[in-house]
Amino acid sequence: MLYTVPDYYEQFQCIAGKCEDSCCAGWEIVIDPKTLQKYRAVKGGFGNCLHNSIQFHQSCFKQYEGRCAFLNDQNLCEIYSELGPELLCETCKKYPRHEEEYEGVRDLSLALSCPEVARILLGHKERVRFIEKENHKEVDEEDFDEFNFLLYTKLVDARSCMIGTMQNRMLPVHVRAAICFAFSHDLQNRIKKQEYDTMDRLINRYKSERIVAYLVNKLNAYKGQDKERFAVIKKQMGLLFHLEVLREDWKDWIKDAYRELYGNGLTAYVRKRKKFLSYMEKNKELNNAFEIQWEQLYIYFLYTYFCGAVYDENVYSKMKLAIMSPIYIQELCQARWQMRGKVTFADIVEIAHHYAREVEHSDSNLKKMERAFQKKREYYFEKMITVLLS
Ligand code: SF4
DSSP states (O other): OEEEEETTGGGOOOOGGGOSSOTTBSSOOBOOHHHHHHHHHOOHHHHHHHHHHEETTTTEEOEETTEETTBOTTSOBHHHHHHOGGGSOHHHHHTTEEEEEETTEEEEEEOTTSHHHHHHHHTOOSOOOEEEEEOOSOOOOOOOTTOOHHHHHHHHHHHHHHHHHHTOTTSOHHHHHHHHHHHHHHHHHHHHTTOGGGHHHHHHHHHOHHHHHHHHHHHGGGTTOHHHHHHHHHHHHHGGGGSOOSSHHHHHHHHHHHHHHHTTHHHHHHHHHHHHHHHHHHOGGGSSOHHHHHHHHHHHHHHHHGGGHHHHOOHHHHHHHHHHHHHHHHHHHHHHHHHHSOOOHHHHHHHHHHHHHHHHTOHHHHHHHHHHHHHOGGGSHHHHHHHHHO
């Protein structure tokens, strides 16, 4: 099995009781069948406690006021302290480690929804490197009968080219994102027509400095369209109201941010946005340059989701998720700045992990977003580029 991991992967250590947002609260934790069997077999006082606090039919822990029944007042897990780490279910053992599965390959990542991961990712100053490791241990392979290996290899090559573009620090970060977006648009056309043999040429084209310079020049036409950008981003932000809510405070948060950002109309928004961007460029409280944080966010979403297009051939909407997620986070940061007069590193960590928690851990939300990306006009090519560059 070939594993790919980002270079900061081993840096993660759970901070447990010191965590500001325990992963044992705010969502349903599904228990795998093997662990469920083990829980059934536990005897004595703690055995009773387990039997009373697990919904065996639904294979999940009961919750009280949104918290896992086993999370104590110190935000520590009672199963861990009573039975040890071996008796944690697979979800709890793994989180925030995440795996995307492909035939013979696993892409490992750390979920941004964990605040400690968000701190590591947003504080990562160097360009992230992705390390490949071969492991010859036997693993239970799923059935990958229909796996399109040819498409997968093209996607991996395209993703690696895009990561290279995203890490080209000679260009403004949103310009890099716009080039990758244009690339994914061209790639989608090739996939639609099943023109796999022309994909290598396309990938090489996007690697060429001459083409990049040509695109940078062409993309200049999308700058300065404040009015159009305002109309589009307002609609795009509206999508967040239609998602399943995992934590109640998220709903109010979005509502307040939306009102704050767009409630006073175009002129106020444009004026405040300019001030916000210049504030962020000079902001010394970010632990890392603002541009680098956005590079890390784009790459996080790109790395995690892009190759999933091997299963549905929707590379373009995977890319839209990778582009829109940092944009949503940035808009929420602007709202925070407008409301509090400053944005610290802790604010960006809070906003990014909260966004990831709502979006990435709900299949229904990921599907709803993908549908909107495919159908709604505000996610068409030109609108997206305008939002990135204006
Ligand atoms: S969210 Fe992350 S740091 Fe916090 S308790 Fe969970 S794994 Fe640990």
